[in-house]
Amino acid sequence: ARPLIALVGRPNVGKSTLFNRIAGRRMAIVEDEPGVTRDRNYADCEWDHRAISVVDTGGFEPGAPAEHAPDRLMRQVREQAQLAVDEAAAVVLVVDGRAGLTEVDRSVAGLLRRAGKRLFVAVNKMDSGGTEAEAPLSDFYELGFGEVFPVSAEHDRGVGELLDAIVAEL
Ligand code: GDP
Numbered sequence: 001a002r003p004l005i006a007l008v009g010r011p012n013v014g015k016s017t018l019f020n021r022i023a024g025r026r027m028a029i030v031e032d033e034p035g036v037t038r039d040r041n042y043a044d045c046e047w048d049h050r051a052i053s054v055v056d057t058g059g060f061e062p063g064a065p066a067e068h069a070p071d072r073l074m075r076q077v078r079e080q081a082q083l084a085v086d087e088a089a090a091v092v093l094v095v096d097g098r099a100g101l102t103e104v105d106r107s108v109a110g111l112l113r114r115a116g117k118r119l120f121v122a123v124n125k126m127d128s129g130g131t132e133a134e135a136p137l138s139d140f141y142e143l144g145f146g147e148v149f150p151v152s153a154e155h156d157r158g159v160g161e162l163l164d165a166i167v168a169e170l
């Protein structure tokens with residue numbers, strides 16, 4: 001079977017943008033399941049002659065804006081992360097390099113650390129590689145995941161380096 005790479009993280013960090021960037025134009029399969037697994041998207045793709053699958057996470061129950069229910073947001077993001085971890089060979093924790101680290105990021109990182117899977121941190125929205133709007137990369141080493149990868153999913157920066165590192169460890 002193809003090794004599965006899971007993209008996890010809180011809403012709005014750019015998981016889906018990164019997923020689309022990785023998947024390219026290849027067809028993504030949209031799973032239509034109820035509950036927390038809805039909206040999970042899988043794509044088969046290839047990197048460096050390795051066949052991989054990527055899963056985007058982030059299904060949220062309609063009618064409950066996440067920003068109005070911080071506890072619920074935390075719970076949902078953790079549930080999504082746990083589901084992804086259970087089935088994935090490697091997990092990419094996506095964080096927002098403009099917003100900096102948040103409590104939800106730290107909480108999910110703790111859950112991932114305990115899972116014992118290969119972990120990568122993608123610091124997204126690093127569009128320019130070091131402007132005042134972007135948090136210093138060193139902030140993200142605090143998560144304790146070793147290397148962190150600055151990326152801009154939107155501008156296609158750093159995504160190749162991230163994928164190189166992932167497939168090197170599969
Ligand atoms: P998700 O909720 O984690 O799946 O995040 P989305 O992929 O839906 O993106 C959330 C928002 O962040 C959207 O407005 C995106 O356009 C924006 N975004 C995603 N990637 C980048 C990036 O690399 N740079 C910037 N500046 N914005 C981004």
Ligand code: MG
Binds near residue numbers: 015016017057058
């Ligand atoms: Mg999304």
